[in-house]
Amino acid sequence: MGWSEGPLLGFDTETTGIDVDEDRIVTAALVRRDASGTHIRTWLLDPGVEIPEAATAIHGITTERARSDGVPPRAALDEIAALIAEAMRAGVPVVAYNAAFDLCLLDAELRRHRLPTLPDRLGHDARPVVDPLVLDRVEDAGREGKRKLGDLCGVYSVVESGSLHTADVDVIATLDVLAGIVERFPHLAGQDLDTLHDYQAAAYQAWAVGVNAWRDENDVPGQRAEETWPAREPVGTLW
Secondary structure, eight states: OOGGGSOEEEEEEEESOSOTTTOOEEEEEEEEEETTEEEEEEEEBOOSSOOOHHHHHHHOOOHHHHHHHOBOHHHHHHHHHHHHHHHHHTTOOEEOTTHHHHHHHHHHHHHHTTOOOHHHHHTSSOOOEEOHHHHHHHHTTTOOSOOSHHHHHHHTTOOOSSOTTSHHHHHHHHHHHHHHHHHHSGGGGGSOHHHHHHHHHHHHHHHHHHHHHHHHHTTOOSOOOOOSSSOOOOOSOOO
16 A cells, blocks of 8 residues: 555645745645545634735635634644644655645744744654645646646546635645546555655756746746745744
């Protein structure tokens, strides 16, 4: 029985924006899928800053709701990181769609609140991680079209259980998409998790280098793709 049979720990966040060093987590979900079923934990945080209207339009959480119903971020972030680190120490893969975003942002938030990052807790880089976006991109490289989570739900015949851009719904969809990818590309299930992690890291770096080279050659403005997966050291100052 391979790693894809579980246990798996899905992770997703909804945030104030897309800057992994400066933006804040608003909601988070951890979904453990194992032989006993699917177990969901969610958090609503008060990020301590205004939530831009553009972000609210995506995930539906207003500044007012976060302030009234959200918990202080420090304790929630510590709890989330502790559960992720516990899973990784036990060899349970953390499954995240576009993991480089969520894990970089989490580590930046931990550092902001003077908490140990995932590498601090583990004594090594965060692993094992499984990222359906990276796997789909490398295994089905010739397929045209967008590769957002909703797009991959269509490709792998996943019926969403609610509105995407709700953290727990996104995690469940991500786990279902991963199951579809493994079914279509069964050699992935035969790899051990260390090998699979390194395979994804190399595939992600090759993709990012290519994207950045294309941007440079064509003078395309915008944020450059991170070339490290699944996370890098946070930058910037603490509060």
